[in-house]
Amino acid sequence: MVGHLVGLQAQAVPEPPYFGLWSRLDGFRPEALTELIERRRVVRVALQRGTIHLVTAADCRTLRPLVQPVLDRALRGAYGKRLAGLDPAEVAARGRGLVEAEPRTFQQLGQLLGPAYPDRDPAALAQAVRAGLALVQVPPRGLWGRSGPAAHTTAEHWLGQPLDPAPSLAAMVRRYLTAFGPATAADVQKWCGLTGLGPVLAGLAPELVLLRDEQGRTLYDLTDAPRPGEDVPAPVRLLAPFDNLLLSHADRSRVLPEEYRTRVMTQNGIVLGTLLVDGLVAGVWRIEAGTLRVRPFAPLRSSELAATEEEGALLLDFTGGERVVVEPADG
Template sequence: MTVLDIRALNRATLARQLLLDRADLPVYDAVAHLGGLQAQEPQEPFVGLWSRLRGFDPADLSDLLLRRAVVRTHLMRRTVHLLTAADAVAWRPRHDAMLRQRVLAVYRRELAGVDLDALAAAGRAVLADGEPRTMTGLARALPDPWSKLEPRALGEMLVAALIPVVQLPPRGLWRATGGARYRPLAEWAGLDPDQPATDGSAAQDGGVDQVGQTLVRRYLAAYGPAASADLRAWCGLAGLPAAVTAIRDELVVFRDQRGRQLLDLPDAPRPDPDTPAPVRFLPAFDNAILGYDDRSRIIDDAHRGLSVAGARVVLVDGRVAATWTVDAGTSAGTSADAGTVTVTPLRVFSRTDRAAVAEQGERVAALLSDGESQRVRVAGDAG
């Protein structure tokens, strides 16, 4: 069985994630290919798509949100993701049990003894008035006996687990601010919530996990070659072994240097490990890192904590080699450094690497400042 070393896996990951070469794809197609982008920080997907798409215009993503073609919703790992509306509708039923379990793990004491089905019905009744609601606003609008319970726990259980909802614009629009307000996903996507899904979106169809099989294929297309543990780390679902088994004949199998079995689509790109990899700036919580259980293909174990701490990172030769921030000015006004991108290396940069990082830093500074700044500062190299 062919063994893929870390560099081979790295180049495959970069190719699948559109980070080896910027792609000539419409924004909608890129969001679909990636299986969504992690988006709890509303502006981060813009950087993620800019790093992946040639000629990316932030207005294109904002337009998709306003047209309801893409949505912001809780899904994989109970985190907010930006997905196509079609994927959100199709995949949500398969995630319901996981979402409940994860919210209960946080609020088990506050929600002890609560009839979750009855709570969901009460929440839907409140949302039936057509008014957008904040999470706590939805909880506080519940009648007795729910009104006596802790609003944060009730609200998060409702919007993150019990009722498929979307976060409404202007949240998530380019350079816009606004708190999260929610409406039901089916309503927002133009579906009749009283009709059962007829597009294969049911979690189980005659005992065949069609959605699970789709998730496996889509994951491998954007993240493979990967182990079952990696798939589970991406979506948060533990119950996909049957789906993997059902399509096993479609897949090819490799091993990594740890001996783990890796699955992949036979015709998916696996570039030569010596393929040059350009510098890329990644946003906070990018799934190119978080979408794996074993993240060593792209980040050193010593820096793994950065990926869950919300650090923005820079890839040099395909691996996390620096963090980056951007100065947003001060509350009293715009500082002289506003719009300046500061890169902090995690290792020593060569002169060539430093120049490439500075060039990409200037471009990301221009993106984030609407062209008003191209300032970049590369801090002293890590010793």
């Protein structure tokens, strides 16, 4: 499932990827993912949109070179002035030796680079290394029930293999469509953070199905992909914070009604856990001191309320919580 989704967003630790898999896999238990992380089968690395994702080792090696422009653009925007005049490749090379000697936090990395660049901001130096190298966060960071600093080493060092020297953008786009199609070119670009993917989709068009949405936009999909009709039931679900379903399209209104967007996606970049009713976001949830609190945006029908309570009980069985409280609708 980690591979099918082309990774799960994972900058918040440790729950979102675990919740994301729980909502999709019957019988999923946290130790299954923890084992994959500890065995280096999956890793935490900056990828799509420049954010931390949990991906398979193979996808780390393939995707990280493809999204290099995203990391470069983010570095220029946030730290360009503070790094002006430096050779980014030289800074990255110095950083490689440091993080491969032992995993480092960005604070440690900046301090260690400081003597070589005494007039530079250590934080900017560390971010230059982050952009220039494929840095993975090593355990216990991101493990269920445990904690640890965001300490980094290179993917090549951690996995014992080089990055893919010739990764395919077309293959990445096919992977995206497998998980999230039908989708527009803007959707693909929003998902990964890259621009100019129209020609890639145009090149793939002969092997894809081209559809139109209500606004007349072209949607691309795989020929054999499932496309359920609008009358297919969509059960009540509790989606993880930062869930892929909410972050993988430019047009988020296909799942998240626009009037609810600011209640789910906060100004400081947090994406809350959500309640999905009939395929659309209908509320948010949080767990506090063993209590799962679900806040609908509008009153639920009795069947929807019962299904929400049942789904909540399953989530508490997963987390070890004690009770479900469905709060009064705030809309």
